[in-house]
Amino acid sequence: MSENIYRPYLMRIAHIVDEAPGIKTFRLTFQDEEAGARFRFKAGQFGLYSVFGQGESTFCIASSPTRSGYLECTFRTMGRVTTALADCDVGDIIGFRGPYGNTFPIETWEGKSILFIAGGIALPPLRCVIWNVLDLRERFKDVSIIYGARSVADLVYKHELEEWHARGDVRVITTVDPGGETPDWSGEIGFVPTVVEQIAPSSADTVALVCGPPIMIKFTLPVLEKLRFAKNMTYTTLENRMKCGIGKCGRCNVGKVFVCKDGPVFTLEELEELPEEY
């Protein structure tokens, strides 16, 4: 008999980072080490994280597949499950099932430049790809990251932003919304779409990845179009409410496309084919 697909792995919370108000990152290790050693995933995939007795919640896997032995997720406290997760401590056991969904086709990007654009709490899905690309840095040309949040306090992965900045082989631009800056803020001030327009990154042989709140995506995509980024080389991810994550519970679909199976990663070209149901 095959496995019960709803049975989660038991994961130990190995490390917790308070990223920003209401946002935490968990590092999770497999309680069953053998299962952990067998576990494989690719950049872009997500999973269902659960607090036993409270329920399941969907987050992307925020760590890179090039780093094995653990998983990381970054989540914002929203409702029942995320509140329960936020109350967890190092050492607690939570559930994880996955990986689910499609992936960013990183293999096909070798030799190209890569531009990451993220807003707010949407850096986690890209962080996975960023580390994946940086761990294989020599295979790609220029790598740039444009990341914005409402205020300095709301920026997630602050240490990593510094680390990426310090490497010298990545161009990192951080920005906060007007009024969100602190006196010693040295980054940009302005909304992500505006900053992208000002910086006008080159689209030559460049893959663009855009993740963020719907409003940010809505205004950033036209800018990229103006800068002549190819629609089939511009990627984003969709979030629809999910329960099963495996194409059965019937709630995540956008038209005939199931975000949990056919997504969450879509090219701009694919996105334009979808009906407005996300």
Place this chain on the structure above:
Amino acid sequence: MTGLQDAARDLLQSGEAAVVIGFGGGSAGGARPLMVRDPTSVGDLIFDDRCVHNLAVYLLKPEVKSLGKPAIVGTQAVLRSILQLASEQQVKDRDVIALIPEADGGVRRLETLGEIEGAVSKPDAVLSPEEQNCLDEIASLSREERWRFWQEEFSRCLKCYACRAACPMCYCSQCIVEVNQPQWIPVPAHPLGNMGWHLVRAMHLAGRCVNCGECARACPVDIPLNLLNQVIEKEVAEQFGGKAGLSATASYALSTFTTDDKDTFIR
């Protein structure tokens, strides 16, 4: 019927109403709710004894509200619902025009809540003989037997919430069964989940139910929910006086108190 159709056409043509909520012919020789927005379609409106739905439920549906001012074909249940909704500040004076089909084929048009108050009859109960029998039977049961009776009835519940969706008084934008912090009512349709849902439902309608019977009619598994409400209504009427749906300005029995209330706990 033509009186109703003429009145509907006038309202739509003059722009006094953007939609007429009425009845049309339905499947298998029945009637169904019908929204008429186009004056040329008023010929689809019917009114006869097949027309039983409590149309007032549509007055608060966002999709219908967004159309503009409604006129509604007013059965007694609809009028009582409008008054009850008005007393709960959900419907304001002149928000809705009621069209009352008369026996002679004519139509009475009620524009204000005051006119509607004047048009509701004040029946003790509006139960069919079968329902009355069932009610008498329930009344004759012991407390334990009654509990078992309802437990048995609720065990069939699917939690499809058709009863809630069809009830004009169930308009909360977030029903307590949808609150999950904390999860007051278990989601699954198991005995505990069903009992939780039905206790909450009955209590939240106590003193507000206008006894239209729509919940029971809507229920796909024939749970006589309106009878439960009816028992509670009687109780509320005896303990606190008053009846839902007779006045646009009545205060709610369970949220007001007077010095002659029977219970002393609040004094």
Place this chain on the structure above:
Amino acid sequence: MIEQKRMSTTSLEALFQRYKTAGWWILAPRAEGDITTFGEVDSPGDVAAGLIQTTLSPKSAVLPIWEELFRFRRGESGIEVVEAAESSVPTIIFGLRPCDARAFAALDAVFTWDSQDEPYLARRNKVAFVSIACNQADDYCFCTSTGGGPGDTAGSDLLLTGVGDEYLVEVVTERGVELAGIAGELFGPAEGMDKAAHLASVPVRFDLDRLRQVLPKTFDREELWIDQSLRCLGCGACAYVCPTCVCFDIQDEATRHGGARVRCWDSCGFSLFTLHTSGHNPREVQSHRWRQRVMHKFAYMPERLQVLGCVGCGRCSRACPVDMNLAEHLAVIAESGE
């Protein structure tokens, strides 16, 4: 080639006893007050007679209204996940209609595309279908518009058609051969039995090919969907009585020392179904939810899973508190042009 046999209606009693002795549970239509549901029966006498269609479908035999996916316990050594002990017994669903028998193909498709849904399959693999062809239909039936029919054999293991005081027995599948074999002596040769003469006539309500052509192009026709759905109340009645609706919710139920992860029926008609925690709702109004219901069954499932999500049993339309008649709406769409 489907083998045909005959059996006297009076042999049903013996057939039931034989199946029970062989370890099968029998579920069949049973009257519960004014409604009918599939429940365990002992003998043919328990089976509700003269039915056109049951109020609730036999779906719950494989997808219960709620079920535990697994339990968990909090112990000294942390959390322990405990699989539900295998509890389902071999079950014959008796007396279901041909439309219902076909419905299981739609459920199977959802639960086996890509990944195998073990909790579902554990039950599904133990169910056999002994259907009874329809000799009467009502205004709501539209099996013939969805590729089925009152004497359709697809999905059944055995199909019985009442012919006078006998049944024409069609042995449709391998499992059917087994089921017929258990009680071989009750069956005789079927020469001279005219099945067609004993079937209900169910008029075709819409042209399925035409519908399938038109429907995918109607997504943005807001006015069409509003027109159809203005009276829809957004409840779960249509989905919960439907033999092919699978949409479900996953919830945790906690006790002090453990609990269970539970799957329960859900419906795309509820506004909550797609509501994000942030408050954003991709299907904000009822017309979009109604569109999803129609599209899912008649556009998305055929395209993604090669199976129609509706068998035309008519239950949704019988159960709908405001008489949303699916066949009627589909006919309007099919005839609405592109």
